[in-house]
Amino acid sequence: MGPDPAVAGARSAVRASLADLAPGALVLVACSGGADSLALAGALSFVAARTGLRAGGVTVDHGLQRGSAERAEEVAGLLRGLGLDPVESVAVSVGRHGGPEAAAREARYAALNEAAERLGARVVLVGHTLDDQAETVLLRLARGSGARSLAGMARSGERYRRPFLGLTRAEVRRACLAMGLAPWDDPHNEDPAYARVRVRRTVLPLLERELGPGVAEALARTASQLREDADALDGWAVRALEKASDLEHSLDVRVLEELPQAVRSRVLRRAAVAAGSPAGTLAAVHVAAVDRLVTDWHGQRGVDLPGRVRAIRRYGKLHFGPAGVAGPGE
Numbered sequence: 001m002g003p004d005p006a007v008a009g010a011r012s013a014v015r016a017s018l019a020d021l022a023p024g025a026l027v028l029v030a031c032s033g034g035a036d037s038l039a040l041a042g043a044l045s046f047v048a049a050r051t052g053l054r055a056g057g058v059t060v061d062h063g064l065q066r067g068s069a070e071r072a073e074e075v076a077g078l079l080r081g082l083g084l085d086p087v088e089s090v091a092v093s094v095g096r097h098g099g100p101e102a103a104a105r106e107a108r109y110a111a112l113n114e115a116a117e118r119l120g121a122r123v124v125l126v127g128h129t130l131d132d133q134a135e136t137v138l139l140r141l142a143r144g145s146g147a148r149s150l151a152g153m154a155r156s157g158e159r160y161r162r163p164f165l166g167l168t169r170a171e172v173r174r175a176c177l178a179m180g181l182a183p184w185d186d187p188h189n190e191d192p193a194y195a196r197v198r199v200r201r202t203v204l205p206l207l208e209r210e211l212g213p214g215v216a217e218a219l220a221r222t223a224s225q226l227r228e229d230a231d232a233l234d235g236w237a238v239r240a241l242e243k244a245s246d247l248e249h250s251l252d253v254r255v256l257e258e259l260p261q262a263v264r265s266r267v268l269r270r271a272a273v274a275a276g277s278p279a280g281t282l283a284a285v286h287v288a289a290v291d292r293l294v295t296d297w298h299g300q301r302g303v304d305l306p307g308r309v310r311a312i313r314r315y316g317k318l319h320f321g322p323a324g325v326a327g328p329g330e
């Protein structure tokens with residue numbers, strides 16, 4: 001008898017996501033002990049044994065709940081039991097920046113990045129599923145995001161890969177249990193104080209009831225279509241930025257005027273970030289204000305942007321530089 005179909009699906013998703021790596025390469029799994037990342041660890045251990053990859057694991061103790069250190073040790077023990085080596089349990093101190101959830105995530109990714117670099121792992125696997133993707137897309141849709149943001153999480157980035165992005169949470173949980181692994185269910189995942197939990201428990205089930213099943217799959221499909229569109233627009237923006245820039249990093253307004261709005265916004269955003277405006281705080285309203293310097297200009301000189309960057313229009317050029325420093329010709 002072959003393996004349970006859910007286990008087979010999990011293993012083949014992991015195998016496919018690592019197909020480009022040469023034998024001997026170290027792959028880490030980021031494991032919280034939840035069903036998703038535990039199934040990921042089980043599947044990675046299986047795949048590594050058959051492909052010559054090396055498999056290790058990292059669990060991060062955020063120190064936010066009673067008994068978290070003991071649980072991290074238990075998770076590390078489970079990972080070692082699966083034959084993963086090296087296995088690390090890393091304790092982090094979580095700041096208060098942007099709310100406890102965001103702070104925990106920031107501290108976690110910093111710890112995972114540090115471990116990957118120290119251990120020489122090019123790839124770190126995380127256990128996001130199709131349902132996580134659908135929830136992310138719905139949350140972002142409700143906030144009014146553009147294509148890049150509605151594209152959700154990438155299946156594969158520079159360091160992080162998400163082999164389970166095409167599998168549902170139920171499939172992954174089934175795989176975890178069928179592998180004989182006992183997951184730890186984080187009580188936060190049931191706490192309706194979090195918008196994501198309300199989306200999971202109330203909004204998505206309501207949409208499925210009212211609009212028919214398959215809404216989560218449909219949202220995930222929309223995300224991957226928008227990813228293709230956003231990639232194409234970003235590629236166009238990179239080329240347009242190159243074409244519009246002169247040696248002093250000023251942009252030619254005539255070149256900008258010719259661009260479709262979606263591409264011009266991306267060019268302006270990139271130019272502002274390159275001049276030092278932080279990507280995280282540069283909002284659509286800021287980019288729109290700079291855009292008006294191009295398309296609806298009434299002689300005003302400039303626009304102030306986050307990070308003390310100022311965009312200035314002068315003599316047919318748009319210049320981005322530090323606020324308070326005179327631009328070219330000012």
Ligand SMILES: Nc1ncnc2c1ncn2[C@@H]1O[C@H](COP(=O)(O)OP(=O)(O)OP(=O)(O)O)[C@@H](O)[C@H]1O
Pocket residue numbers: 029030031032036037058059060061062101105108125126127128132
């Ligand atoms: N404590 C942890 N230690 C190691 N890895 C973790 C931990 N918590 C989460 N992860 C990894 O991150 C994945 C996503 O977890 P979760 O959905 O809880 O994250 P999140 O807080 O929503 O943040 P993000 O989705 O941005 O990673 C997990 O499947 C797992 O791979």
